[in-house]
Amino acid sequence: MAKELTPQETLRIDLRPPKQDWMDIPVNIKEGIYCYPAKPEKIECVDMPNAHKWSPVEEDWGLPENWKEIFLEGFRERLDKHRTFKIFMDICVRCGACADKCHFFIGSGDPKNMPVVRAELLRSVYRGEFTKAGQILGRLAGARKLTMPVLKEIWYYLFQCTECRRCSLFCPYGIDTAEITILGRELINLFGLNINWIQEPVCNCYNTGNHLGLLPHTFKQNIEFLCDDIEEFVGIKIEPTFNRKGAEILFVTPSGDVFAEPGIYTLMGYLMLFEHIGLDYTWSTYACEGGNFGFFTSLEMAQRLNAKIYHEAERLGVKWILGGECGHMWRVIHQYMNTFQKPVDSLEEPISPITGTKFENAKSLKMVHISEFTADLIKHGKLKLDPSRNDHLKVTYHDSCNPSRGMGMLEEPRYVIKNVCNHFYEMPENTIREETFCCGSGSGLNAGENMELRMRGGLPRANAVKHVHNKYGVNTLACVCAIDRAVLPASMEYWVPGVDVAGVSELVANALIMEGENERSVNLRGEEIPGRAPKEEEAQEDV
Amino acid sequence: MALNDIIEKKRDSIVEMWLNTLFSTYHPKTAQFLENKRNKFDNPVGSAFKEAIGPLFDEIVGDFDQEKIRQCLDEIIRIRAVQDFIPSQAIGIFVVLKDVVRKVIPSKEMGPEIYEELFIFDAKVDRMALMAFDVYMACRERIWEIKLNDFKKRPIFAEGQMCLSYMLRRGLKHRQKRGEVEQFTDIRPQEN
Ligand code: SF4
Numbered sequence: 001m002a003k004e005l006t007p008q009e010t011l012r013i014d015l016r017p018p019k020q021d022w023m024d025i026p027v028n029i030k031e032g033i034y035c036y037p038a039k040p041e042k043i044e045c046v047d048m049p050n051a052h053k054w055s056p057v058e059e060d061w062g063l064p065e066n067w068k069e070i071f072l073e074g075f076r077e078r079l080d081k082h083r084t085f086k087i088f089m090d091i092c093v094r095c096g097a098c099a100d101k102c103h104f105f106i107g108s109g110d111p112k113n114m115p116v117v118r119a120e121l122l123r124s125v126y127r128g129e130f131t132k133a134g135q136i137l138g139r140l141a142g143a144r145k146l147t148m149p150v151l152k153e154i155w156y157y158l159f160q161c162t163e164c165r166r167c168s169l170f171c172p173y174g175i176d177t178a179e180i181t182i183l184g185r186e187l188i189n190l191f192g193l194n195i196n197w198i199q200e201p202v203c204n205c206y207n208t209g210n211h212l213g214l215l216p217h218t219f220k221q222n223i224e225f226l227c228d229d230i231e232e233f234v235g236i237k238i239e240p241t242f243n244r245k246g247a248e249i250l251f252v253t254p255s256g257d258v259f260a261e262p263g264i265y266t267l268m269g270y271l272m273l274f275e276h277i278g279l280d281y282t283w284s285t286y287a288c289e290g291g292n293f294g295f296f297t298s299l300e301m302a303q304r305l306n307a308k309i310y311h312e313a314e315r316l317g318v319k320w321i322l323g324g325e326c327g328h329m330w331r332v333i334h335q336y337m338n339t340f341q342k343p344v345d346s347l348e349e350p351i352s353p354i355t356g357t358k359f360e361n362a363k364s365l366k367m368v369h370i371s372e373f374t375a376d377l378i379k380h381g382k383l384k385l386d387p388s389r390n391d392h393l394k395v396t397y398h399d400s401c402n403p404s405r406g407m408g409m410l411e412e413p414r415y416v417i418k419n420v421c422n423h424f425y426e427m428p429e430n431t432i433r434e435e436t437f438c439c440g441s442g443s444g445l446n447a448g449e450n451m452e453l454r455m456r457g458g459l460p461r462a463n464a465v466k467h468v469h470n471k472y473g474v475n476t477l478a479c480v481c482a483i484d485r486a487v488l489p490a491s492m493e494y495w496v497p498g499v500d501v502a503g504v505s506e507l508v509a510n511a512l513i514m515e516g517e518n519e520r521s522v523n524l525r526g527e528e529i530p531g532r533a534p535k536e537e538e539a540q541e542d543v
Numbered sequence: 544m545a546l547n548d549i550i551e552k553k554r555d556s557i558v559e560m561w562l563n564t565l566f567s568t569y570h571p572k573t574a575q576f577l578e579n580k581r582n583k584f585d586n587p588v589g590s591a592f593k594e595a596i597g598p599l600f601d602e603i604v605g606d607f608d609q610e611k612i613r614q615c616l617d618e619i620i621r622i623r624a625v626q627d628f629i630p631s632q633a634i635g636i637f638v639v640l641k642d643v644v645r646k647v648i649p650s651k652e653m654g655p656e657i658y659e660e661l662f663i664f665d666a667k668v669d670r671m672a673l674m675a676f677d678v679y680m681a682c683r684e685r686i687w688e689i690k691l692n693d694f695k696k697r698p699i700f701a702e703g704q705m706c707l708s709y710m711l712r713r714g715l716k717h718r719q720k721r722g723e724v725e726q727f728t729d730i731r732p733q734e735n
């Protein structure tokens with residue numbers, strides 16, 4: 001007969017998880033958290049090694065027999081090549097200052113998502129395989145050997161880090177876990193373990209210049225569709241040029257803005273802004289991707305994909321380059337492009353043709369951020385604006401990790417928003433500017449299959465939005481990043497229904513008074529603007 | 544003593560014990576963080592739990608306003624529904640309240656005279672647990688809905704190719720408006 005439980009026993013449900021140290025808790029790879037593996041042909045397309053079919057939840061990952069050697073050799077190479085990496089492996093004192101600063105830890109509660117532990121996953125192998133102390137003392141020195149379960153664990157958590165660098169802000173030694181993740185991902189790419197959401201854009205970008213693999217005529221066609229939309233909603237016809245030699249400025253933006261909502265409204269914003277000021281610029285169907293998923297694969301791949309921007313600028317003979325709203329695109333440009341690429345002699349120090357402002361900060365890069373450019377236009381009174389068209393919006397601003405922490409651009413987008421919207425509210429200060437919380441889906445983790453992970457990672461940001469939503473009725477989350485625009489809507493749908501996501505340039509364009517425009521009763525999304533319904537309709541309704 | 548009097552007297556310790564049980568469903572290091580980090584924005588999960596669990600308890604022993612209970616449950620479950628819990632772990636924490644309350648009843652009071660009230664209390668906890676199940680399912684369904692929307696809204700990586708149907712549909716709309724019947728060519732990159 002079955003053992004009968006006493007009423008007390010029946011009620012005593014034990015929900016406590018194992019208490020062990022993280023190193024003793026085996027990794028449990030779960031659906032909803034990981035992204036699907038890269039397709040072999042997408043790996044082959046850029047000559048990366050060991051393209052093969054595999055699944056993270058299966059025992060055998062199809063690695064070459066000498067995978068350990070490859071990994072350790074790659075590890076050693078990178079320790080020599082990147083002084084920071086070596087230092088980060090050596091100097092962490094495990095003080096824990098970074099531990100609770102990661103959005104993935106905060107949202108998931110999984111101790112392996114503490115930045116210090118994330119780094120320890122690799123560091124323990126470093127100690128166990130490369131240091132005397134680790135080899136002698138083993139576990140006592142926090143060391144372990146590289147085994148298949150260890151590799152699986154490293155892989156799983158490398159793709160639970162958005163390389164946002166929030167943790168590094170709080171580390172007294174400036175240890176940058178994002179950089180450890182970047183190099184860790186390089187290592188797993190030595191035997192074909194990338195995720196498809198990163199690999200496919202890399203392959204496409206390499207082949208056609210943009211993540212989606214849009215061919216030149218499609219790229220052009222898509223932008224023309226958006227011009228059609230502008231014609232319908234604003235009543236003006238815009239005819240942008242493509243690959244035009246001799247244009248003064250080359251404009252490069254993430255291709256996400258060319259095809260996906262709500263990014264397309266931001267792109268319509270760029271089109272209108274440039275039309276408004278009569279800018280002599282051109283689009284390129286070759287350098288048609290500002291984003292760079294190569295950065296999430298390896299630094300070498302980032303460099304390869306980044307090269308086209310200067311190439312194209314040189315080929316078209318432009319004076320300088322204007323860049324659209326993107327996050328990691330700007331991290332790559334701001335922190336790597338200067339050393340990735342040879343300087344292009346034909347480019348000049350950027351000067352705004354409208355205001356005459358010299359962008360001295362872009363002296364060596366020759367590339368200016370659209371928010372800097374727009375802020376300068378507004379400051380000089382060059383834009384005709386009617387911010388009341390945005391009066392139905394209560395706006396807050398999400399600092400994307402890369403523009404804020406990566407390049408220090410904090411004021412310009414705020415200045416722009418405050419000039420085109422009358423209702424702006426900041427989120428709490430420990431969630432914005434340098435301390436901003438990641439959207440939760442950066443660094444190539446903006447796939448669909450890992451939605452649970454994205455929701456966990458997005459929680460701290462959403463929580464701050466919820467606060468201003470409840471307190472001030474905020475209904476619009478503005479940002480200057482294409483990944484933000486792609487992923488924050490989902491996060492809002494789950495955590496803070498009633499908040500929409502908009503690019504800053506979209507808000508600008510909605511406020512722009514264009515020459516020859518219609519009554520502007522609808523916004524760039526084709527939605528009626530409250531209080532601006534056309535007169536005749538009102539009259540009809542009254543009857 | 545009647546159960547209600549005991550509960551009233553021990554309200555704070557019940558709520559605290561329940562909250563601690565909730566925290567103890569996380570790794571001890573996480574539990575420590577959830578419990579101790581005060582700032583609401585640095586510690587949204589711990590704060591949400593702390594803010595929801597007291598009012599939830601009061602509503603159960605008080606008016607049992609279903610809408611208020613649902614709101615409190617939502618605050619907690621929306622988070623746990625995306626964390627590393629299997630369903631029974633995610634909402635088991637609500638059933639545990641029966642045990643928590645029994646622990647604060649002094650053993651000398653535990654007798655037939657209290658059973659009827661205890662029976663009613665348990666029934667309320669059961670109702671809350673059923674509501675928790677509904678909230679949990681709604682959250683999980685929401686996730687799937689969002690996944691689906693995410694796939695539908697933008698060009699997706701379908702079987703190794705990008706699906707451009709979204710922009711094509713958009714373009715078609717304009718051409719139809721203008722009365723152009725032009726056909727679209729397949730503009731996707733051709734495999735080999
Ligand atoms: S870089 Fe960002 S995601 Fe990665 S560990 Fe640090 S805080 Fe977390």
Ligand code: SF4
Binds near residue numbers: 170
């Ligand atoms: S804050 Fe720096 S030193 Fe302290 S545990 Fe984190 S990485 Fe290590």
